[in-house]
Amino acid sequence: MPFFPAFILANAGEAAHVPLVLLLVFGTAKVFAEICERFGQPGIVGEILAGVLLGPSILNWVQPDQILIALAEMGAMFLLFRVGLEVRASELFRVGKTALLVAVLGVALPFFAGWIVLAMEGAGRIEAVFVGAAMVATSVGITAQVLASKGWLEHRASKIILAAAVIDDVLGLLVLAFVSNLAKGHVDVLGLTATAVLACGFTLIIAKFGTRAFQRVVPEIERNVSTKEAQFNLALILLFGLSLLAVYVGVAAIIGAFLAGMAFSETADRRVQDLAHGTSELLVPFFLAGIGLRLNISDFASGSIIVISVILLIAAALTKLIGCGLGALTLGRGDALRVGVGMIPRGEVGMVVAQIGLSMGVIPGPIYAVVVFMAIGTTLIAPPLLNYAYRNCAPRAAEEDFTLA
Amino acid sequence: MPFFPAFILANAGEAAHVPLVLLLVFGTAKVFAEICERFGQPGIVGEILAGVLLGPSILNWVQPDQILIALAEMGAMFLLFRVGLEVRASELFRVGKTALLVAVLGVALPFFAGWIVLAMEGAGRIEAVFVGAAMVATSVGITAQVLASKGWLEHRASKIILAAAVIDDVLGLLVLAFVSNLAKGHVDVLGLTATAVLACGFTLIIAKFGTRAFQRVVPEIERNVSTKEAQFNLALILLFGLSLLAVYVGVAAIIGAFLAGMAFSETADRRVQDLAHGTSELLVPFFLAGIGLRLNISDFASGSIIVISVILLIAAALTKLIGCGLGALTLGRGDALRVGVGMIPRGEVGMVVAQIGLSMGVIPGPIYAVVVFMAIGTTLIAPPLLNYAYRNCAPRAAEEDFTLA
Numbered sequence: 001m002p003f004f005p006a007f008i009l010a011n012a013g014e015a016a017h018v019p020l021v022l023l024l025v026f027g028t029a030k031v032f033a034e035i036c037e038r039f040g041q042p043g044i045v046g047e048i049l050a051g052v053l054l055g056p057s058i059l060n061w062v063q064p065d066q067i068l069i070a071l072a073e074m075g076a077m078f079l080l081f082r083v084g085l086e087v088r089a090s091e092l093f094r095v096g097k098t099a100l101l102v103a104v105l106g107v108a109l110p111f112f113a114g115w116i117v118l119a120m121e122g123a124g125r126i127e128a129v130f131v132g133a134a135m136v137a138t139s140v141g142i143t144a145q146v147l148a149s150k151g152w153l154e155h156r157a158s159k160i161i162l163a164a165a166v167i168d169d170v171l172g173l174l175v176l177a178f179v180s181n182l183a184k185g186h187v188d189v190l191g192l193t194a195t196a197v198l199a200c201g202f203t204l205i206i207a208k209f210g211t212r213a214f215q216r217v218v219p220e221i222e223r224n225v226s227t228k229e230a231q232f233n234l235a236l237i238l239l240f241g242l243s244l245l246a247v248y249v250g251v252a253a254i255i256g257a258f259l260a261g262m263a264f265s266e267t268a269d270r271r272v273q274d275l276a277h278g279t280s281e282l283l284v285p286f287f288l289a290g291i292g293l294r295l296n297i298s299d300f301a302s303g304s305i306i307v308i309s310v311i312l313l314i315a316a317a318l319t320k321l322i323g324c325g326l327g328a329l330t331l332g333r334g335d336a337l338r339v340g341v342g343m344i345p346r347g348e349v350g351m352v353v354a355q356i357g358l359s360m361g362v363i364p365g366p367i368y369a370v371v372v373f374m375a376i377g378t379t380l381i382a383p384p385l386l387n388y389a390y391r392n393c394a395p396r397a398a399e400e401d402f403t404l405a
Numbered sequence: 406m407p408f409f410p411a412f413i414l415a416n417a418g419e420a421a422h423v424p425l426v427l428l429l430v431f432g433t434a435k436v437f438a439e440i441c442e443r444f445g446q447p448g449i450v451g452e453i454l455a456g457v458l459l460g461p462s463i464l465n466w467v468q469p470d471q472i473l474i475a476l477a478e479m480g481a482m483f484l485l486f487r488v489g490l491e492v493r494a495s496e497l498f499r500v501g502k503t504a505l506l507v508a509v510l511g512v513a514l515p516f517f518a519g520w521i522v523l524a525m526e527g528a529g530r531i532e533a534v535f536v537g538a539a540m541v542a543t544s545v546g547i548t549a550q551v552l553a554s555k556g557w558l559e560h561r562a563s564k565i566i567l568a569a570a571v572i573d574d575v576l577g578l579l580v581l582a583f584v585s586n587l588a589k590g591h592v593d594v595l596g597l598t599a600t601a602v603l604a605c606g607f608t609l610i611i612a613k614f615g616t617r618a619f620q621r622v623v624p625e626i627e628r629n630v631s632t633k634e635a636q637f638n639l640a641l642i643l644l645f646g647l648s649l650l651a652v653y654v655g656v657a658a659i660i661g662a663f664l665a666g667m668a669f670s671e672t673a674d675r676r677v678q679d680l681a682h683g684t685s686e687l688l689v690p691f692f693l694a695g696i697g698l699r700l701n702i703s704d705f706a707s708g709s710i711i712v713i714s715v716i717l718l719i720a721a722a723l724t725k726l727i728g729c730g731l732g733a734l735t736l737g738r739g740d741a742l743r744v745g746v747g748m749i750p751r752g753e754v755g756m757v758v759a760q761i762g763l764s765m766g767v768i769p770g771p772i773y774a775v776v777v778f779m780a781i782g783t784t785l786i787a788p789p790l791l792n793y794a795y796r797n798c799a800p801r802a803a804e805e806d807f808t809l810a
Contacts, residue, residue, distance in 0.1 A: 043632050066472055233435045237431065281634055
């Protein structure tokens with residue numbers, strides 16, 4: 001548009017940024033989701049690949065800037081909140097013992113696998129231990145999205161995955177605290193105990209008493225409030241508040257979001273579910289594409305980095321599959337496979353651990369790229385494997401929110 | 406938490422940012438909305454005041470950073486999209502002639518008033534003309550939110566306000582282009598004509614043919630798409646696309662968002678309306694609080710700045726009230742008052758004009774603060790005035806989306 005007054009173009013640059021990024025990321029994600037579904041692949045794989053395409057790896061049209069990172073974080077929070085709305089805390093406590101075993105085995109195996117792989121590559125002890133710690137935390141968002149969209153959340157294996165993912169996050173926090181202590185040269189037992197008590201206490205108290213507290217308090221507040229959509233606004237405030245508390249006690253914000261949803265599950269009416277669905281429909285593609293945006297293929301120029309990346313990816317997938325599968329083996333091989341596959345995806349938590357190692361100077365830059373590759377790789381392989389593992393499970397009508405347009 | 410491992414607190418800082426800002430802004434906005442409603446004032450006044458409280462003026466807890474500005478922009482887009490969904494283009498064309506007169510008088514009077522006030526204060530010609538240009542554009546978001554939430558959108562005066570606001574935005578663009586030309590020392594007639602043709606063409610084409618095009622194309626695409634919530638996703642893509650196009654032709658993104666909603670109004674099913682409602686419930690408080698966040702009371706330390714701010718605020722309110730009211734006088738005094746009051750709020754567009762003047766060096770810093778004060782002041786006085794002007798109008802059941810929780 002050469003005839004265009006210069007001041008308009010100059011200002012269009014900044015004014016166009018938000019709608020441009022929204023259109024590019026959301027639009028590409030949805031187009032790729034459609035393409036993947038046509039080829040019988042889960043749509044979310046397409047949404048992650050859309051991020052890879054738009055990001056520094058290929059087109060470099062979109063940078064993961066502050067705005068996109070915030071939208072991605074909000075997407076993950078709303079996704080887990082919505083999944084929490086579908087889950088009753090009592091059901092998770094019922095599978096608690098199995099979930100604990102799944103989580104413990106699913107933390108131990110990847111931790112030692114990461115340690116051993118790096119040690120065999122000649123890395124130092126602290127570096128190897130840090131990579132092990134980065135392999136630990138399952139990122140339940142991807143699995144939750146597949147289970148929710150296919151109507152499989154009501155399945156027993158799904159409950160175990162969700163409960164185990166919460167425990168896994170607390171264990172991951174402790175592993176990180178421990179290896180950070182190691183890197184600093186002394187193990188602060190008092191500090192570690194305090195971290196453990198705080199994280200476990202927060203999670204257990206919200207899970208155990210949240211539902212009853214919300215059932216009592218929310219209708220009371222609703223009656224006394226004159227603004228519209230009071231219940232939805234209250235739900236959002238509790239969602240943000242518990243996400244923040246979760247970060248303060250040291251676990252991921254999405255664990256707080258999940259607990260908020262679960263605590264609301266017996267209180268939320270249909271209207272709140274619909275409104276929350278609208279927000280997550282808008283925001284979740286930013287979470288998914290945001291994963292792909294973090295990958296930069298040019299980090300993998302050297303042959304040795306590619307080899308170690310592939311080995312670590314295979315180790316990451318197999319150790320969760322075997323560790324978590326073993327933990328759930330008493331439920332039969334079908335459920336063991338479902339649980340094992342569902343726990344494979346890693347995510348931001350692993351990248352954050354690697355970033356801490358990077359900032360402490362115990363992990364070199366290329367190894368950080370390897371961890372990012374591992375996180376994105378596990379995220380991409382999980383959805384098709386989940387489709388396979390759950391192929392004989394009927395979707396539940398209760399999930400019509402997720403399955404019908 | 407002094408016993409807390411240092412690495413957790415260090416990382417909690419960054420990880421906590423998004424949930425903390427969401428909780429602070431959304432939570433405070435909703436609490437203040439409730440307080441205002443208790444005192445018989447519109448809730449949105451409270452949400453703007455929440456921004457003033459949290460921002461640099463008082464507590465300085467929240468800065469209008471990239472993330473908040475983006476959320477505010479998205480809030481405005483979704484608000485206007487949702488309002489557009491309730492409006493049929495044919496109804497706006499029916500009131501087109503009146504709306505044109507309302508818009509023209511409502512642009513001319515504030516422009517000359519701003520010019521004269523500044524000239525009387527001893528400002529130079531270019532500076533005075535720029536302030537006049539910053540007084541021109543009505544920001545229809547505030548009025549739209551009041552009309553939508555009270556169920557008054559179906560009223561004839563409301564249709565005129567919406568149509569006039571769209572025309573007003575195009576006229577505002579032309580005024581800005583003209584004064585920018587003046588400041589640069591030569592009037593580029595060809596460029597101005599091109600701007601006018603492009604902006605008018607875009608608006609008229611979408612308004613005139615958008616509805617029919619969407620009615621034909623959307624069901625076609627929906628039939629051929631296998632991803633869930635296809636219609637909502639399509640609506641979002643069109644919303645972002647038209648907002649972006651609007652910015653490119655030079656009008657505000659929210660005008661594109663409004664046109665997208667209006668073009669979708671005959672196609673969107675109940676489900677799309679509910680989902681869009683959820684997103685705007687989440688995002689609109691960021692738009693409202695974001696207005697308050699821009700105010701910095703410390704800019705008004707000197708007596709002369711306070712005097713000129715108050716004079717300009719009164720001039721801004723009266724000239725829209727009288728100018729737009731005169732334009733709608735043929736419909737009777739009640740509707741003239743409603744239209745005049747509904748056109749009072751100024752917003753980002755005025756601030757953007759002042760910013761351009763600032764960056765061109767024709768507006769000094771204190772005068773920029775005066776324009777911001779004028780924009781926020783008109784925004785705060787409009788909602789109670791609208792409540793008064795519409796007090797005898799029954800809300801329409803068709804708006805149950807907005808009026809029932």
